Amino acid sequence: MENTYYNPADLAKFGNISELQPEMGNKFFSYYAEVFKEGALTEREKSLIALAVAHAVQCPYCIDAYTTDSLQKGADENQMMEAIHVAAAIKGGATLVHGVQMMNKLKEVTM
Amino acid sequence: MKSLKAQEVPLADTGFQLNVLNSTFSEQKQFPKFRDKLAAHNLYPLKPTGIQIFQVNLGKMCNQVCRHCHVDAGPDRKEIMTRETMLECLEALAQTDIPVVDITGGAPEMNPDFRWFVEEVSRLGRKVMVRCNLTIILANPKYHDLPVFFKLHQVQVVSSLPYFSATRTNAQRGEGVFEKSVKALQMLNAVGYGKEGSELILDLVFNPSGAFLPGGQAGLEKEFKRRLKLGFDIDFNNLFVITNLPISRFLDYLIESRNYETYMDKLVTAFNPAAAENVMCRNTISVGWDGFLYDCDFNQMLELKVNSQAGNHIRDFDLTSLNNREVVLNQHCYGCTAGAGSSCGGETVA
Numbered sequence: 032m033e034n035t036y037y038n039p040a041d042l043a044k045f046g047n048i049s050e051l052q053p054e055m056g057n058k059f060f061s062y063y064a065e066v067f068k069e070g071a072l073t074e075r076e077k078s079l080i081a082l083a084v085a086h087a088v089q090c091p092y093c094i095d096a097y098t099t100d101s102l103q104k105g106a107d108e109n110q111m112m113e114a115i116h117v118a119a120a121i122k123g124g125a126t127l128v129h130g131v132q133m134m135n136k137l138k139e140v141t142m
Numbered sequence: 143m144k145s146l147k148a149q150e151v152p153l154a155d156t157g158f159q160l161n162v163l164n165s166t167f168s169e170q171k172q173f174p175k176f177r178d179k180l181a182a183h184n185l186y187p188l189k190p191t192g193i194q195i196f197q198v199n200l201g202k203m204c205n206q207v208c209r210h211c212h213v214d215a216g217p218d219r220k221e222i223m224t225r226e227t228m229l230e231c232l233e234a235l236a237q238t239d240i241p242v243v244d245i246t247g248g249a250p251e252m253n254p255d256f257r258w259f260v261e262e263v264s265r266l267g268r269k270v271m272v273r274c275n276l277t278i279i280l281a282n283p284k285y286h287d288l289p290v291f292f293k294l295h296q297v298q299v300v301s302s303l304p305y306f307s308a309t310r311t312n313a314q315r316g317e318g319v320f321e322k323s324v325k326a327l328q329m330l331n332a333v334g335y336g337k338e339g340s341e342l343i344l345d346l347v348f349n350p351s352g353a354f355l356p357g358g359q360a361g362l363e364k365e366f367k368r369r370l371k372l373g374f375d376i377d378f379n380n381l382f383v384i385t386n387l388p389i390s391r392f393l394d395y396l397i398e399s400r401n402y403e404t405y406m407d408k409l410v411t412a413f414n415p416a417a418a419e420n421v422m423c424r425n426t427i428s429v430g431w432d433g434f435l436y437d438c439d440f441n442q443m444l445e446l447k448v449n450s451q452a453g454n455h456i457r458d459f460d461l462t463s464l465n466n467r468e469v470v471l472n473q474h475c476y477g478c479t480a481g482a483g484s485s486c487g488g489e490t491v492a
Contacts, residue, residue, distance in 0.1 A: 043411075074361050102350065103357035105365045107307050 042092045075104035082111060083118040143207040143316070145216040146391060153394050154214065156445045162393065162402075163473035171403045173410050176475045183415040188469040193461065194425040196240045196268075197486070198223070198231055199442060200250040200259070201431045205281045208315045210349065210392040212443050215248040222248070225255045227433040227456065232262050234459035244426075244486065246273040246439060251285060264295045271298040273347075273486075276326035277319055289333045298343040299335060300382070300486075301327070304351045306369035314351040327376045336378040344377075347488075349384045353401035355408055355481055359383040359489045382488030385409075387440050387477035409476035417483025420490035423469045429456055437469045439486070440477075446470045 049056025067077050078101045085093030101111050146154035153159060165172045180186035201222030204215035235243065243263045250256055250272060263270050272292065279288045292299055303323055305311045311320035327344075331337060336344030346366065350356050363381035370376040386392045388405060396402040423437040427448070433456040436442035450467045452460035483490030 069361065073364075074358065075365060099354045100357075102352065102354050105357060105362045107305065108309060109307075 037091050039095065042095055045092070073104075075101070075106055078104045079106055079110060079114040082106075083114040086115050087118040087122055143209075143216075145202075145207065145214045145218050146394060147214055148216070148218040151394070153390070153397075156443070159389055159393055159444060160472060162397070163388065171406075173406050173473065173476075176473055176479075177471050179410075179413055179476075179479075180418060180471070183418065185415065185418055186471075188418075188421070188424065188471060190465050190467060190469065191424045192465060193238070193240050193427050195242045195244050195422070195427075195486075196231075196235060196238075197244040197246060197426055197428045197439060198228075198259075199428065199430055199439060200245060200247050200253040200256060202248045203252045204248040204275065205252065205278055206249070206275055206316055206319065208391070209395055210314055210351070210386050212387055212390045212392060212440055213248060214390045214443070219248065221431050222253045223255075223431045223433075225258070227429075227431075228255055228259045228262075230433060230456045230459075231259075231429055232266065234456055235263070235266055235268065237459070238461050240268065242269045242271060244271040244273070246486075249275050249278045249281075251278050251288060257291060260291075260295055260297065269298065270295060271300055273300050273302075276301045276303070276323040279326040279329060280322050286329075289330045289335065292330075293333045293335070293342055296342070298345065299330060300345045300347060302347045302349070303327075303366075304349055306366055306373065310351045324374050324376065327370075327378070328374065331375075331377055336376075338377070343379050345380045345382055346378050347382045347384055349386050353396060353399065353405045355385055355412060356383040356484075358482065380488070382486070383482075383484070384486070384488065385477045385480055385484035387474045389440060389474050390443055406473075406476070409480045412480035413476060414479055414481060414483060414491065416491045417481070417489075418479040420483060420485075421469075421475075421478045422485035422487065422490070423478075426486075427464060433457065435459070435464075437467075438478075440474055441470055441472075444472065444474065446472065 046060065049060065067074065078097055081093065082097040082101050085097050098111070161167065177186050180188060202213055202215045202219035203217070203222050204219065205217060207216040245260070251274065260270055260272070279285050303311065304314050308320035311323065312318065330344050333342070334340040335342040348356060348362055348366065356362065359381060362383055366381050367378070370378070388396055388402070396405050426438060428436040428439050428442050430436060430442045435448040435450065435454050435456060436446065437448055447454040448464070448467060449470050450460065450463045452458050452463035478484050
């Protein structure tokens with residue numbers, strides 16, 4: 032094992048996960064490639080969504096990959112930061128909306 | 143900002159650049175030789191397919207000092223083509239039926255014989271392309287009528303605009319360049335360039351403002367068109383997507399920002415044999431400001447002269463010999479074969 036859990040060089044080895052389970056790995060990468068093709072959403076829009084999700088799931092590999100990919104697809108800094116704010120708003124909102132549950136319970140157990 | 147040459151730094155020397163590219167320094171990571179990659183796909187030696195583009199570099203003088211410039215151009219560069227050399231270019235052209243003359247620099251418009259040369263090339267019945275940096279049109283009142291001059295000679299204008307917003311453009315090309323470029327594009331549109339139904343062609347060139355490869359040309363063109371129309375009411379015809387080659391000032395940037403090895407890795411990993419088949423050096427000849435011949439503008443900046451039996455100067459121009467030459471290759475060539483390929487006309491793979 033490395034001394035750290037995350038090594039930037041490991042990103043390039045992502046494809047190696049197919050070595051131990053080729054069938055599932057190949058299916059995953061084929062699906063992955065299909066998802067990011069231009070469709071109802073442009074490649075740039077998909078890349079910005081991926082960048083936002085990368086922050087929400089806090090994946091350093093994905094942040095590395097989709098920062099570059101967003102630039103390559105023609106996104107600018109403002110769009111990239113706004114995408115991250117969308118992720119932050121949803122994560123913050125998801126925390127706060129549970130406040131309603133807390134308030135429900137509060138009402139239930141208090142006079 | 144001064145050119146590398148004016149700063150007298152080691153990278154201003156093309157031999158030093160080639161040493162870096164060939165990993166001759168002990169601490170450098172080794173990359174596979176470009177010629178071996180081609181050989182593995184039966185493309186070595188690389189042979190021309192016939193010259194269709196006669197590219198003339200009128201000099202290194204420029205009003206801008208862009209951070210990525212492969213020419214190391216700028217106001218402090220005084221090397222420009224003389225009228226005598228231009229005459230030799232015209233004589234060479236007249237012996238052939240090469241259809242396109244692509245004029246570049248520096249800012250080619252700063253050469254005092256620029257307009258005369260465009261007129262003479264037009265007189266030969268060849269299509270003229272000018273690689274205009276846009277800001278030159280506003281740099282001095284004597285250039286304000288360039289859009290009208292271009293229109294008069296039906297010049298195809300090809301202009302660099304690395305982004306549709308000021309931050310990224312100015313970071314690469316200098317403070318205020320975006321605003322002036324927008325104004326110049328509006329002036330070109332005003333005389334009919336890039337407008338629907340017009341025969342006056344205005345193409346833009348996108349190259350990444352950093353250590354990453356460009357994305358797909360079609361998607362970027364769509365976004366550039368949408369954003370430039372929406373923000374500035376600008377129209378243009380095509381967007382050419384160009385990969386930055388690791389030479390001169392861009393190489394300097396890569397080394398300074400510690401991105402050199404990662405960037406070379408990206409280029410080597412993205413090697414695409416289909417792109418390699420269509421590289422521009424197969425249908426282009428490039429003439430330097432001093433009349434020497436090269437396979438492309440990048441080889442010109444690395445002083446890698448053409449390997450033609452008849453000689454390597456414009457006065458030795460011999461179409462048969464040039465069509466039978468072997469293209470001179472080096473490690474920077476990975477830049478033209480990565481992904482969808484890169485050339486002065488954008489991607490090389492449909």
